[in-house]
Amino acid sequence: MEKVILHVDMDAFFASVEQLDNKKLRGKPVIVGGVSERGVVSTCSYEARKYGVHSAMPIFIAQKLCPNGIYLRTRMFRYKEVSGQIFNILRDVTEIIEPLSIDEAYLDITNSNFDNGMEAAKYIKNRVFKEIGLTISVGISYNKFLAKLASDWNKPNGIKIITKNMIPEILLPLPISKIHGLGKKSVEKLNNIGIFLVKDLYEMPKNFYIEYLGKYGLEIYDRIRGIDNREVKIERDRKSYGRERTLKSDTNEKEELLMYLENFSGEISKSLLRDNVEGKTITVKYKTSDFQSHTRSKTLNYYTNNFKDIYNTCREILDNEEITQGIRLIGISISSFKENTIEQLKLF
CATH class of the missing domain: 3.30.1490.100 (DNA polymerase, Y-family, little finger domain)
Incomplete structure (x- = not known):
């Protein structure tokens, strides 16, 4: 039986919670992370992203890009509270949940009461919006890599399914930075020899992956061919x-x-x-x-x-x-x- 994996990702979570709690912030560029120039952006609203602001950016750079932005300190207690409410909804779908962070998780719904992934995804999105007032993006596929890739496809408030018959064609035009497991240094290393798209990497022989990417090379080889055998782990070991x-x-x-x-x-x-x-x-x-x-x-x-x-x-x-x-x-x-x-x- 083919697995059905969902990846759920709360849209611009910290900023969305701030806009939820304060109606005056809705539709405005909200940057969460601090009011001091020495802070770092934790999350920003999609209105702020239009100016080029992104997470992990120093606040002083964000202020130059978006001088009219609304800069707020983090309220972690509140984000944890809302996250708990959302995860309670996810537990009504399945007990097989692997939290990745306060605003992101994998779900294995293969043996759940839902007929298919799309039905489960719509159920989650509708409940989160009606009961909490936030939007959430959901990716659906038969493994973790493709489910996570799908959740990012139509953000915000997106939903996307990737099936086996779409592979490898749907992956070939993507930049290699989209491949889970390829870090910034590996991407730069591949770019330096003219490999920018998944299509470029797909055409390379199998031994290239081992020689150029080391011990994880074969995982990348499989991944861009739609193969990812990682299980959804209910308990994640803290690293x-x-x-x-x-x-x-x-x-x-x-x-x-x-x-x-x-x-x-x-x-x-x-x-x-x-x-x-x-x-x-x-x-x-x-x-x-x-x-x-x-x-x-x-x-x-x-x-x-x-x-x-x-x-x-x-x-x-x-x-x-x-x-x-x-x-x-x-x-x-x-x-x-x-x-x-x-x-x-x-x-x-």
């Missing part, structure tokens, strides 16, 4: 715990940066202890005043969730860095986990 902050003003003072690393280490340690998890790879990330990102990692020879272990490793990493420019953002993360399954022995 890392992290904290970061954009500073009020650039600094190259290590003692000041260490204050942030100390606070972050404490917060992450509390989260790890709460979730009964230990990690061993600790990464320090910083962004210089020219927006260049740098990451430095160290893998310990033991697992830990101890504050001192995390902080001392961060301090060691920073001590080995030569800071020649002002730092505008600093952060840390811990990964490579194991679950702590040791139970305390009871006396009786």
Whole structure:
């Protein structure tokens, strides 16, 4: 039996929630992420996107592109509340849900009570709009890659189905950046040898994928031929715990940066202890005043969730860095986990 996979994606979610809660913002360019020039765009409305504004863009650049935009701080508590309402609707469709983020998920409806993917997609879209007042885009296909590709096809408020008989023709005209698994560096690498469209890549021999794209090459080879065997996972394993902050003003003072690393280490340690998890790879990330990102990692020879272990490793990493420019953002993360399954022995 062929699988039926849906990918649901809430349209410009943070900005849409702000417009939902404040009617005066509707139809206007709303940029969520902060009011300070040192902030970063989290989400922007489609009205703002017409000016070239997009997520992860520094606020000061967004302000130049869209000086009449309405700039708002994030209200994460409210976005989580609305997200919870939407996911409750999704659970009425199927229990096989893989959340990707607060506003995005895969659903496997193969054995659900719906006759087909289109019926389920329309049910979700209608309920989300009537009960909450937001639009959502849905992609339908027989695997995760194609379902996600389809959800982005007619945004916002879109719905799209990709069937087996459309493959590979529907993929060939697309830019290779649309292929899940090809990152920015891989795309640039392929562009440099004249490969811009899926059609260009499709014509390459199988061994090219391995030689040029490494261990994931065969996945890309299959993917552009409509093959993706990944299952929809009900529980997603968390890959890392992290904290970061954009500073009020650039600094190259290590003692000041260490204050942030100390606070972050404490917060992450509390989260790890709460979730009964230990990690061993600790990464320090910083962004210089020219927006260049740098990451430095160290893998310990033991697992830990101890504050001192995390902080001392961060301090060691920073001590080995030569800071020649002002730092505008600093952060840390811990990964490579194991679950702590040791139970305390009871006396009786």
